[in-house]
Amino acid sequence: MITAPTLKNTDLFQDLSSQSLQAIVGIATLKSFEEGDDIYKLGDDANDLYFLDSGRVRFSIRVGARLDGSGSLIVPGTLFGWAALLHDEPRRVAAASCLEDSKVYLISREKILKLFEADSEAGYQVMSRLATTIAGDFISVLSV
Amino acid sequence: MKIKLQTKSGEHSFDCETGENLLFAGLRAGLTLPYECATGTCGNCRARVRDGKIHHNWTDAPGLAYVKLEKNELLMCQSAALGNCTLRVPAQVFENETGSIVPGYRRGVIRNVRNLCRDVVSFDVPVDVPMTFDAGQFAVLSTADVTGGRAYSMVNYASSAETLNFVVKRKPHGKFSDWLFENDVTGSEINIFGPLGKATFHPDEKKNILCIAGGSGIAGMMSIIARGCKESHFSSHKGHVFFGVRTEKDAFYMDEFLSFAEAYPESLEVTVALSDEDVSAEFQNRYPLIRFRSGFVHSVASEEMAGKYENILAYVAGPPPMVDGAIRMLVLEARLPGSDIRYDKFG
Numbered sequence: 001m002i003t004a005p006t007l008k009n010t011d012l013f014q015d016l017s018s019q020s021l022q023a024i025v026g027i028a029t030l031k032s033f034e035e036g037d038d039i040y041k042l043g044d045d046a047n048d049l050y051f052l053d054s055g056r057v058r059f060s061i062r063v064g065a066r067l068d069g070s071g072s073l074i075v076p077g078t079l080f081g082w083a084a085l086l087h088d089e090p091r092r093v094a095a096a097s098c099l100e101d102s103k104v105y106l107i108s109r110e111k112i113l114k115l116f117e118a119d120s121e122a123g124y125q126v127m128s129r130l131a132t133t134i135a136g137d138f139i140s141v142l143s144v
Numbered sequence: 145m146k147i148k149l150q151t152k153s154g155e156h157s158f159d160c161e162t163g164e165n166l167l168f169a170g171l172r173a174g175l176t177l178p179y180e181c182a183t184g185t186c187g188n189c190r191a192r193v194r195d196g197k198i199h200h201n202w203t204d205a206p207g208l209a210y211v212k213l214e215k216n217e218l219l220m221c222q223s224a225a226l227g228n229c230t231l232r233v234p235a236q237v238f239e240n241e242t243g244s245i246v247p248g249y250r251r252g253v254i255r256n257v258r259n260l261c262r263d264v265v266s267f268d269v270p271v272d273v274p275m276t277f278d279a280g281q282f283a284v285l286s287t288a289d290v291t292g293g294r295a296y297s298m299v300n301y302a303s304s305a306e307t308l309n310f311v312v313k314r315k316p317h318g319k320f321s322d323w324l325f326e327n328d329v330t331g332s333e334i335n336i337f338g339p340l341g342k343a344t345f346h347p348d349e350k351k352n353i354l355c356i357a358g359g360s361g362i363a364g365m366m367s368i369i370a371r372g373c374k375e376s377h378f379s380s381h382k383g384h385v386f387f388g389v390r391t392e393k394d395a396f397y398m399d400e401f402l403s404f405a406e407a408y409p410e411s412l413e414v415t416v417a418l419s420d421e422d423v424s425a426e427f428q429n430r431y432p433l434i435r436f437r438s439g440f441v442h443s444v445a446s447e448e449m450a451g452k453y454e455n456i457l458a459y460v461a462g463p464p465p466m467v468d469g470a471i472r473m474l475v476l477e478a479r480l481p482g483s484d485i486r487y488d489k490f491g
Contacts, residue, residue, distance in 0.1 A: 036152060036234035043475050043482030058187070058210055073209065091479070093472045099190070099210055 002028050002051050002105045010051075010079040012129045020122040023115050028105040039081075039096040039104060046083040046090035048106040052076050055102025060095050073099070084109040085130055148230040149175070150194065151237040160225050166191075166198070167220035168284075168337050171247050174240040177233065182221050182284055182340050183295050187211065189220040196229030202292060245276055250336040252308070254329050260396035263314040264360060265324060266299070269334050274304040279345045279371035280364045280459065280486070283308065283338025287323070294320045297364030297461075297488070298339070301371040308336070311396075313360035343459060343486035344368075347375045351457040351484075352382040356445045356470045358462025359394075361488065362387050365459055366397060369404050369412075378408040384449060385413065388441025388466065390420040392427045398434065405433035417444040442470035446477060453478040461488040 004021035007013045013021060028051065033039060039050065039057065057074040074080050074096070083090045090109075116123030147166065149156040158173035160166060167189050170177045180186040184202050187210030194216075200208075202222045211217040220231075240246055252269035260266050275283075279301045284293035300309040315321045323329065345353065345368040353372060355365040369385060372378055385404075389395050401414045415435040416423075423436035437444045441462075458480060460470045467487055474480045 034234075041482050042471070042485065043480065091475050092482075093468075093475050 001053060002030075006077055007051070007079075009077060011133060012079050012082060012126055015125040015129065016122050020115075020119055023119070024107060024112065027111040027115065028107050031104055031106055033098045033102045033104060035098055035100045035102075037098045037102075039098065040092050041095050042092055044092045046081065046086070046092050047109050048081060049079060049084045049109065049112060050081040050096070051105040051107065052078050052080070053103040053105055055104075056099040057102055057104075058097050058099050060097070082130060082133065085112070085126070145225055146228045147225060148228075149237060150230065150232045151235060152233075153236040153238060156237060156239070163224050165201070165221055165337075166218075166223050166225060166231070168247070168249075170220065171340075172249070172337075174244075174246050176236075176238050176240060177220065178235040178237070179221060179340070181207075181295060182337075183293055184208075184219055184222040187219065190217055191220050191231040191233045192217045194230040194232050197226040198223045198229060199226055245278065245339060247338050247340055248273070250275060250338075252334050252336060254332045254334055255307075257324075257330050260311065261394050263325075264311060264394075264396055265314075266309065266311045267324075267329070268307050268309050269336065270307045271305075271336060274306045275308060275336075275339060276304050277339030279367040280343045281339035281341045281367075282364065282488075283336045283340060285310070285320075286335045286337075287320075287332060289327075289332070290320045290323050292319075293337070295340070297341075297367065299363045299366045301367040301374065311360050311363045341488075343461070343488055345371060345457070345459070347372065347377045349457060350381070351455050353377075353384070354445075354449065354453075354456050354458040355383075355385045356388075356441060356458070356460045356462075356466075357386070358388040358441055358466040361460075361462030361466075362397060364461060364488065366400065368459060373404055373407050373412075378411045381411065382452075383408065383412040384415075384445075384452065386415050386417060386441050386445040386448070388417040388419060388444070388462070391418060392421070392424060398431055401434055402431050409433060415444060415448060417441040440466070440469065442466055442473055445470065446473045449478070453480065456480065456484065458485045459487070460485065 002025055004018050007021045052074050054076050059072050059074050145160050147158050147160050156175055158170050160169035167179055178188050180188040184205035184207050187207035190211055198218055200223055205222045207219045250271040250273050252271040254267050256268040258266050282295050282297040284295050286293040296310045298308050299311050312321055314325050357365050405414050417437050417439055419440050422438050458474050460467050474485050
């Protein structure tokens with residue numbers, strides 16, 4: 001279940017106040033996926049941020065046709081799909097698919113960016129964390 | 145033995161030989177089973193045993209990270225049935241359309257081994273049964289001297305190939321590449337299962353072609369370019385090939401690239417990107433129709449392809465960082481849909 005405390009446990013939202021977190025909970029909508037369903041594919045418009053409530057999701061930025069098994073498993077309580085927070089019509093450079101029946105909360109890009117317009121401190125805190133995440137991903141790619 | 149499949153699109157069944165890889169048995173029966181690497185690393189051929197017993201051939205397979213063994217899940221490409229079985233596959237599976245290429249087993253012998261550069265070798269395998277394959281496809285090769293199969297793209301293209309050509313880059317601690325580089329393997333028997341893979345090219349798609357490759361990732365793209373040249377695809381479409389290596393000493397297939405460029409000088413551009421040095425005048429003069437640039441291949445491609453992405457099909461293959469960089473560029477800069485990006489990532 002998505003709550004202010006469960007969002008507080010995520011990397012991106014760990015600095016937010018209870019009030020800001022509650023506002024994000026208020027705009028999240030629950031969606032169910034079956035095992036094998038794609039949540040999103042390479043090239044899709046990045047319209048939502050996701051919070052995995054139950055199930056198991058495979059996030060694959062490095063899975064292609066051969067030999068590279070270095071995708072990652074997303075477990076309940078994890079936020080993923082942060083490309084939705086980027087500007088200029090973001091699109092997916094990775095794929096997310098369900099390894100078992102899963103329930104996922106969708107947080108609309110449009111709605112959360114509107115929240116951040118009204119709550120600039122929360123917006124700054126999240127974007128700072130996002131910059132750190134992107135830098136970390138960039139370094140890990142280069143180090144392979 | 146009989147394998148029954150429960151899938152999202154209905155039930156199927158196929159026969160499987162004793163000890164046979166379940167994925168290969170299902171594919172050669174004409175079923176569109178889900179897979180990507182076919183060699184135990186990607187996890188896409190995951191299934192669950194409903195009834196019966198299976199044997200895991202490779203208990204350390206990286207793809208098992210996506211499998212729950214406690215729920216009787218398995219990787220079909222690394223499992224064999226110990227008797228009749230019922231499996232559940234969480235995907236839509238269909239029978240191949242009539243006329244589709246169905247993979248199968250072949251046997252051959254390694255011939256014509258040649259060093260293309262310091263850590264890249266090419267070899268031919270004349271096969272007992274000609275193979276029909278789409279340009280860009282691969283096969284899984286195995287030999288009695290090395291445990292497990294390895295996937296390599298066919299470099300050549302022929303509508304019914306009696307000989308398959310492969311290129312292999314030496315991989316640190318790679319048992320198959322160690323075997324290939326450290327022994328005289330000419331005359332060694334090779335088992336082949338294929339053709340496999342969906343990063344393919346067919347002229348009927350009527351699109352311009354963009355190939356971005358690092359190192360031995362160029363293998364499948366040579367087949368694609370060969371088919372494009374053979375079937376005059378570049379008479380009416382553009383081809384852009386970007387091949388990334390570290391230095392001139394690491395470049396290979398240069399004579400072949402020159403031949404391709406000479407055949408279609410107005411429409412087929414080949415660019416070699418050197419990441420660690422600038423091209424020498426002597427090397428440039430040897431290959432006058434090849435363009436040379438300095439930098440990482442996906443960065444060079446990004447600069448050179450600006451404004452040229454209309455009606456394009458992109459192929460990307462090579463080491464993971466290179467493929468990641470190229471895909472980001474194609475999705476975010478070129479705004480290509482995912483369906484127009486076909487890629488292979490491998491170490």
